[in-house]
Amino acid sequence: MGHVRYISTTTVQPTLQNESTQRIELTPWDLQFILFGYSQKGLLFHKPKPSTYDKYPNKSLIQHLQTSLSLTLDIFFPLAGRLAITENEDDNTTSFSVDCNGAGAQFVHAVADGVTVADILDPVLVPSDIVHSFFFMNGVLNYEGVSEPLLAVQVTDLFDGIFIGCTTNHSVVDGSTFWRFFNTWSEISRRAETSTENCRKISQPPPIFSREFFDGGIIDFPVRIANFHNQVPKNRSPALSAPLHQRIFNFSKEKIAQLKAKANAEMGTTKISSLQALLAHLWLSIIRNKHLNPDQESKYTLLVGLRQRFQLPLPEEYLGNVVQFGTVTSTVSDLLEHGLGWTAWEINKMIASKTKDEVRKYLEEWIESPQLIQLNNLASDYSFGTGSSPRFNMYGNDFGWGRPLAVRSGAANKSVGKLTVAPGAEDGSIEFEACLSPQTLQALDEDAEFIASLSK
Template identity: 50%
Template sequence: MPQIRPISTSIVCPTCENDESTHRIELTPWDLRLFQLEYIQKGILFQTTVAKEVNQNLIQHLKASLSHTLNIFYPLAGRLSLIENEDNTTCFSINCNGAGAHFVHAAADGVRVADVLDPVYIPDDIVDNFFSMNMVQNYEGITKPLLAAQVTELVDGIFIGCSINHAVVDGLFHFPKQKVAELKAKANAEMGTNHISSLQALMAHLWLATTRNTTHHDLTTDQEVTYLVAVGLRQRMEPPLGEQYFGNAVLGTLVKSTAADLLHRGLGWAALQINKAIVSMTSDETKKYLEDWVKSPTFLSNERGVSTAIWASNSLLTGSSPRFNVYGNDFGWGRPIAVRSGAANKNSGKVTVFPGVEEGSIDFEVCLVPETLRALADDAEFMEAVCRVHAVVGAA
């Protein structure tokens, strides 16, 4: 079994201090409600034949680049700060003290790019160990770095994994541009509208397939099924949040149906329900939620393998976005050839969305119980829109 061999660890600090007026940044309810979740873990895979003798220069170059980048994104070089007030309340903020980010240089001896991309089943000890800060929860940023970067050498490639404080089994399904367009057109045609987006049609396609295949196991047709969609609110607020806003601005909206109703009504209806739920996330609704949260705070939490406040039974949850330009990261080796996430915050029903390698394509990284994942791969109706599928074993 391949082992990830640490070569060096260090702390990378900004090259200059930020202005004193920004030394402390107060956290919002959007941030605070995520305290019990784990760090976000996302990474990109490059195919490269960098000679071993120049690897150290490459690492120094990446560390220098990170140091300069922290001058711009200086909160990530800080630590969380806790202040206990006399009225028995506690305040959290980011102390932008320049304490630095965690940097790990490691090697995956004997592991090739093909070991990550090609097999149907990829052992979790490969991908998960491309990330540091595993099992670290966001509130631990009081003593731990808010950002950790790990550069792992493969035989013929490099994986750069980032774990960032966000204050079971994976299947990766690739939907090519043409199939995405066909699903969008079908969903809109069924409902006589043009408001359903490509992503909404894809989510509906997945929701139908998982419900259809779960009913073969432990789900009856009269049971409730839900889809929780994380909605970005930066441009939905009035006025919109400024481009320089660095905190969280995401809330979930829940779509409900019975299994029988969902399967009977089909793709267009499911996609339109998702669309309506997203549209309902107005600025006024969001402000009301935040005001209510301050009066009675609740925290999202996740225990791997257990349904929690995030994952109810028979639920899907979608996060991330195909709009993120992950393939625009070029460190001099060309475009990345794949993107993967770590094991953090995963449970059955979690769906992470990435843009595909080809423009206009979309990848779904889907965390499901093994029998449902296998049933999906055997579902001709679902797989008709899929170009390829990989499974990552043991991620939950």
Template identity: 55%
Template structure:
């Protein structure tokens, strides 16, 4: 379906939607695999029903064959590229066929509600768009790019995961820039966590690069819920679900984003310092960086000493529960660890102490804690809302520097960078990614304008960075 819809951002940038398509699995597996038409949602999945769809996008230089002087040839080549991406997405959905399905809401006789994932092959949304006047440098190098430019590269802004009962579970937008391509994916958060999201991207890029599934280097996803046998009974009945649905869109205060890059050498120094202060070797590089950011953000928020502050982190339980789940399990398997203290105590105790509290909290996410969470949630379901974190005292880290971001080569080279969309952002949200150089770690930070300004003027913090990549306003 062709579209002439054109959106103009506040800075005059125009994003034109060229075409919209529904992409279905190349071969409709649900016709011959009846045992996998229905996938139950777990407590980890269900508690995210009121979260926005997850949004991640990859920025690429424009393929060389699209840089042509003749007027008609680039148009033909970009259409060929779009057709290739559609075809390979269809092949990927044959493997990740649940993402082509829809959620189903069941009203039970006991006046509760239940959900399951129906693998009906209805398909994913695919949009081809063009952002006239936007360059690669605008996205990654210019500190004053408004974030609504990048937000316009993503679909389904503001959509909550429970709305997957009528909306696609996956939406892809491929946006042409003057000298680049931005491929964004918007995925229902109740269906997949960050690990599953990246597994899907890695698989699609692998198929796109090779042109087929014959030389696929990625393992196939696993959909089973047998690991919950004897722990919780599925489907879970949710009392008063309709009464809990958020009414109206949460309006957050103005926020700014910036990607802070920590080079390998600075990461090593912070890790060594944290371990030396606590006389241990158990603090990881990521834990040291999380402690460093928690301290720096708290210091630059200028909070009173007695104000309670918290550092929370998403901890994958795939390799922690028993028996272990394969990394390719499709779904959510995250527990949230939280360290609480006061602003005064945190700043007084320093890096080693902060990193050690994070280390202990992560270590406390044991198989027993996972089972306790699953059982407790099933007995008393509580659906989380993003707004409950937006109080300006928390630092929350998601993502992982272990994700294979730069392995996502669709056939014309590795990505330049990864960016997230508007979804699930609040003051204190941090996304950890691998940097584009070995051992480098990036943190995409979302903070109030006042805190962000103070961070960039904080010499103690800024000297631990290499390049400050972007600054943008939400």
């Protein structure tokens, strides 16, 4: 394997520079992530053909991507800002907001000498040493966005491919907003737009930054956090009880339909979704192969999207986090005895419990007593956490030379038990990036029932 060489680092600012003093307040949904690492997601492509460059007169591909990113930041201008921190002297609390100052995003051009597309896609285990090097700002936590860029892009040239990795501040955007940004940037690049005016005509609706949705006593901005600095972790890397390996598990549309039908039939319902059945199947398969004590408690934590669960549904274009953690808890014996349908139904009930009243109650209680979540509280050898969504448009990101070959994530927020979901490359398929111990992955590989559920 080759190694990554950094060619250049550039600050990319919006093309429309102004003396903006706009501030966007962070909500409890945003602030719950303030001690997490930045989000890291990227796309692997074949290397563009020489004819692709004909659309970019007198420009290299890197220059074109920088220009199109600058135009995209005209639309998503908060990502070109920084976090602003306010120490409230009247009650010794801390508040955060986004300062839309146009300071810029970081753009890194790198080369992975000797690394091919096959080196990334062919191994059974994700080659983490290489893939993680495709992302910038490793180890940066969200609260550090006060001095660090809120967005860093690394474009890495491979021998026969290219990887575009984005690192974004998770206290500013959730997965929905992140992929809307990615979709907008790829469309601007694909259309080879050169002016902000033309960019306003693209298919992606512009983001909405307003916090007026929280008027009427829901949130009294700014949100204040007591003893914030005492909660910042001294050890940034959770201790692992076992070595961590990563593997991509892909489930075809047909296999998912079979699991959904089985789960619903077992419970005499039609309400269990494809994803809920798949989550239950994965949870059960891992538990079955870990041979845990039957009385051991296991938890599955999900990020539940709330845009349609707010009192007045928030628009999909709303820029910010609109997600909440939800957890299903069971003993190992109950999971294995009750099986797929029961486990999927428990997940379904948890998600259904996030009603409009419960969502508002969460916001009010969080403001009264802020709870800053740390990663090592969510996943472990026997408890699991899933973020992202198979509904995000990841494979539609054509920058002008074809659709992506694969989606990969960086090192941020990784721990044993992290199961990141994404759409698969094939229509209707779903894949999981599973961070598990080598022993658990080996056991899954020898489990005929589990292997039969995977795409061929």
